[in-house]
Amino acid sequence: MKAIKFTEKKEAEGLPLLTRTSRRMDARTDRRSENPGARWGRSIIPVIRDWQLYLMLILPLAYFVVFKYIPMFGVVVAFKDYNIFKGIWASEWIGFAAFREVFQMDMFWNALRNTFVLNILDLIIGFPIPIILALLLNELRVRWFKRTAQTVLYLPHFISWIIIGSIAIQLLATNSGSVNIFLGKLGLDPIPFLGDPLLWIFTYVGTGIWRDAGWGTILYLAALTSINKELYEAADVDGATRLRKMWHISLPGIRPTIVILLIISVGHMASIGFDRPFTLGNPMVSDVSEVISTYVYTVGIQSARYTIATAIGLFQAVVGLIFLLGADYTSRRVNGHGIF
Amino acid sequence: MSNASKLNRLRPVDYVIMIFIGIASLFCLLPMVHILALSFSSNGAIMAGKVTLWPVGFNLDAYKAVFQHAAMVRSLGFTVVLVVLFTAIAMFMTVIAAYPLTKHKLRGRNFFLLMIVFTMFFSGGIIPDYLLMRGLKLLDTMWVLILPGAISAFYLIILKTFFSSIPVELEESARMDGASHFRILWNVYLPLSLPALATLSLFYAVGRWNGFQDALIYISSSHLYPIQLKLYELVISGQVSDMAIMEAQNRGAPVPESLKAASIMFGTVPILLVYPWLQRYFISGVMLGAVKG
Numbered sequence: 001m002k003a004i005k006f007t008e009k010k011e012a013e014g015l016p017l018l019t020r021t022s023r024r025m026d027a028r029t030d031r032r033s034e035n036p037g038a039r040w041g042r043s044i045i046p047v048i049r050d051w052q053l054y055l056m057l058i059l060p061l062a063y064f065v066v067f068k069y070i071p072m073f074g075v076v077v078a079f080k081d082y083n084i085f086k087g088i089w090a091s092e093w094i095g096f097a098a099f100r101e102v103f104q105m106d107m108f109w110n111a112l113r114n115t116f117v118l119n120i121l122d123l124i125i126g127f128p129i130p131i132i133l134a135l136l137l138n139e140l141r142v143r144w145f146k147r148t149a150q151t152v153l154y155l156p157h158f159i160s161w162i163i164i165g166s167i168a169i170q171l172l173a174t175n176s177g178s179v180n181i182f183l184g185k186l187g188l189d190p191i192p193f194l195g196d197p198l199l200w201i202f203t204y205v206g207t208g209i210w211r212d213a214g215w216g217t218i219l220y221l222a223a224l225t226s227i228n229k230e231l232y233e234a235a236d237v238d239g240a241t242r243l244r245k246m247w248h249i250s251l252p253g254i255r256p257t258i259v260i261l262l263i264i265s266v267g268h269m270a271s272i273g274f275d276r277p278f279t280l281g282n283p284m285v286s287d288v289s290e291v292i293s294t295y296v297y298t299v300g301i302q303s304a305r306y307t308i309a310t311a312i313g314l315f316q317a318v319v320g321l322i323f324l325l326g327a328d329y330t331s332r333r334v335n336g337h338g339i340f
Numbered sequence: 341m342s343n344a345s346k347l348n349r350l351r352p353v354d355y356v357i358m359i360f361i362g363i364a365s366l367f368c369l370l371p372m373v374h375i376l377a378l379s380f381s382s383n384g385a386i387m388a389g390k391v392t393l394w395p396v397g398f399n400l401d402a403y404k405a406v407f408q409h410a411a412m413v414r415s416l417g418f419t420v421v422l423v424v425l426f427t428a429i430a431m432f433m434t435v436i437a438a439y440p441l442t443k444h445k446l447r448g449r450n451f452f453l454l455m456i457v458f459t460m461f462f463s464g465g466i467i468p469d470y471l472l473m474r475g476l477k478l479l480d481t482m483w484v485l486i487l488p489g490a491i492s493a494f495y496l497i498i499l500k501t502f503f504s505s506i507p508v509e510l511e512e513s514a515r516m517d518g519a520s521h522f523r524i525l526w527n528v529y530l531p532l533s534l535p536a537l538a539t540l541s542l543f544y545a546v547g548r549w550n551g552f553q554d555a556l557i558y559i560s561s562s563h564l565y566p567i568q569l570k571l572y573e574l575v576i577s578g579q580v581s582d583m584a585i586m587e588a589q590n591r592g593a594p595v596p597e598s599l600k601a602a603s604i605m606f607g608t609v610p611i612l613l614v615y616p617w618l619q620r621y622f623i624s625g626v627m628l629g630a631v632k633g
Binding site: 050072306 | 349353357361434436437439461521522550557568597615
């Protein structure tokens with residue numbers, strides 16, 4: 001209502017009419033609108049006025065178009081019999097033939113299964129640990145101890161998977177690994193942490209916990225600090241124990257954070273990083289360690305079967321997007337806001 | 341706050357919690373300490389399994405071997421240059437992208453944001469990327485390790501959120517004085533955003549230092565191997581065909597185990613050096629990321 005009145009008043013003064021919104025938003029545009037020809041200029045003037053901003057955006061937008069959107073359209077390779085010499089456009093269309101071939105490959109289903117198995121184990125075993133760690137860190141009363149512990153617990157997150165894979169080999173290799181040498185000195189048989197498929201899965205999950213469990217506490221700790229202190233004081237008056245306070249105040253206090261992080265984790269269920277399975281995996285355990293990301297690399301880069309590899313990659317990207325949108329939908333239903 | 345009065349109130353349950361957290365922290369630290377000990381230890385002691393958390397038969401042979409290993413030194417030097425160049429370019433690009441996107445009056449702003457955010461959720465995959473790099477003649481050049489990652493959409497959103505928290509009055513008064521957007525960005529926004537800029541620079545630098553997959557796919561000449569690829573070749577893939585190491589073995593000096601350990605330390609130490617700075621800022625960075633842009 002206000003805006004309309006404002007416009008009417010200006011009209012009465014004999015000024016050319018401009019859109020109501022721009023009047024409300026920007027006094028400077030108003031001043032310009034006093035010039036003749038402003039009606040035509042209502043769409044072009046803001047663009048000219050902000051030319052410096054557009055100039056800044058040119059390089060970044062060009063970056064996104066070239067390095068993100070061109071590859072997105074590059075997925076047409078999955079529908080073409082890609083020939084290196086003909087290039088993408090001249091290669092022949094083959095429709096969904098590549099997908100039919102992919103769906104008949106045992107190795108593909110194997111990689112898909114492994115992707116889900118490893119992600120689900122990561123979730124089941126890895127998800128609760130940061131919550132427990134955060135609850136305990138929150139209980140620490142000695143300041144320096146808490147700060148030192150946090151520093152140490154966050155550190156592994158910044159170490160690359162190549163380094164972690166190298167350390168894992170140095171520690172866990174069946175013959176030369178330090179752990180097995182130590183076991184040998186105790187007269188025990190070596191444990192093939194990296195060579196036995198089942199044990200390898202545990203090594204995989206364990207290294208993930210080693211790297212990211214501490215890092216995962218950050219958001220929970222932030223949520224814990226925002227819990228009203230009076231709740232704890234009231235509980236103290238009622239004579240509640242530490243454990244009861246953790247259970248009845250701290251845990252419910254971070255429940256929204258737990259729910260949203262859980263939803264986000266499930267949303268990423270279909271996608272898996274490349275470095276971790278690639279550096280930890282080896283030929284002895286490829287039955288369980290070959291996942292979609294490493295399989296695309298094997299098929300596409302090592303064997304140069306571009307069409308098949310692009311089809312697998314596209315399949316994963318679409319399934320991944322469906323999971324994320326599903327997670328977003330769930331989040332909207334549960335929390336009232338999306339995850340994006 | 342006096343520590344003494346705090347300590348007085350500690351109960352047994354406090355000690356139980358401290359012990360638990362202490363064990364978890366040691367669990368994070370010990371593998372690194374062990375590798376460090378290996379790198380300083382003698383051949384015989386490692387083979388006999390005597391080395392745990394302290395060097396046995398202390399020597400620097402493994403580090404000398406790494407320094408004599410021309411390919412390793414070159415790889416380290418190349419990676420340092422790469423990280424510096426990459427971080428500078430990435431920060432430049434991220435800043436000039438974030439600033440205009442904070443201006444609500446900018447025509448097309450929502451479209452640009454949508455276009456950027458969408459890339460976080462869908463990508464063409466590694467083969468279209470690879471074909472693009474080949475088409476652009478970037479394969480096996482230094483630029484293929486710099487340009488494709490020059491803007492992280494996620495860090496861009498973080499910086500945009502940070503810029504949005506700067507009072508708009510500052511910008512308006514600068515506009516009154518006739519300052520251009522370039523001046524406002526340089527003289528108002530950047531000086532006020534130093535913590536955020538430091539965080540993101542460190543994240544970009546660490547990401548490039550730790551980056552591996554792109555080098556594995558795009559780089560074939562060994563003189564362009566970044567450190568992670570070099571380490572992968574040396575420690576993981578086991579294709580040790582290098583003269584320096586074979587010579588070292590013939591001399592009976594460091595066994596590959598201590599050499600590997602020393603190489604791992606070379607790959608990690610730079611991270612440990614920047615970690616104190618990283619830690620100072622990353623929590624605010626992560627929290628910014630958690631706030632929707």
